[in-house]
Amino acid sequence: MKPHEAAGWWLYMIRAEDDSLYTGITRDVTRRLAEHKSQTSGPYRGAKFLRGKRDLQLVFSLAMKNHSQALKLEHAIKQLRKPCKEALLAGKLSVEELLGRSETEGKSDKCAAR
Template sequence: MADIVQIPETNSLEPVSSPELTDRYEPVSRSELTNALEAVKTEPTWFLYMVRCANGHLYTGVTTDVTRRFAEHQSGSAKSAKYLRGKGPLTLAYSETVGSRSDALKREIALKRWPRTKKLALIEG
């Protein structure tokens, strides 16, 4: 179990100096701490994916968790896309990291406008 270190209370913005802390930890600047906190607060990473149906049709979608979303589609539950129900077996044909939700939705719309040949070329890589 980790040692518990008492941090002296202070109202000043000056760095706390304690041998118990400085012996084990490197000092962190305010900007480094702010950047670390911002990284934690950012939205999750979004993915674009394509599922191939048994009949060869392609379904395109976006999610924050491709594995979970594909399992939902395969289950045919209320959370699966209506388009995919009864069209199994399904295979995950393609996925890519997109970044933000906004970027993922823009990429999804763009890919849905692509001709089938261009989608297949993307899948084949």
Template sequence: MPWFLYLIECADGSLYTGIATDVEARFLVHASGKGARYTRARKPLRVLASFELTGRSEALRAEYRVKRLSAQQKRALIAGERSLESLLPRIEASEEE
């Protein structure tokens, strides 16, 4: 089952990063005030971007990396100026075997 990394714009201009299997349903949870503490304190406005990943483990790694980015770097990712793949560690062929 694919997982998604998503970025939400909040009413105060900040960005929230999360993961889910259904981004639309998860956004509705955030918008209802029952999501993460961060989005309960700020009104989530819209999903700015989502990226499909192969599984939960990869999504968690991507979320960790993206959450460490500055707002400017996150906006570059959203705009397509930076790829999500450039943030993820590469798996060497010898590690896959």
């Protein structure tokens, strides 16, 4: 079993050639990345956001306790502006800080970075 398959749910982030970031959740990161890269239609297709984007690279993955926690973190990350997402990737913003942010903050230019 690969490390990405050991946990029940994973949160992942993909960077495309145009430097855009995509966040998603899955049970199998390796399989999901392959689906995004294949850009086919049908039941096992990649995300609409990534269609037409090239050179997709997995830049972040995190094992989650359960589906609910994965969904919460995915939503929190998707609410961030790009500088905050980059701070998360650089380790300047922790997942704990991100989950502790008030829902009233919404999309903010300021990150709760250390």
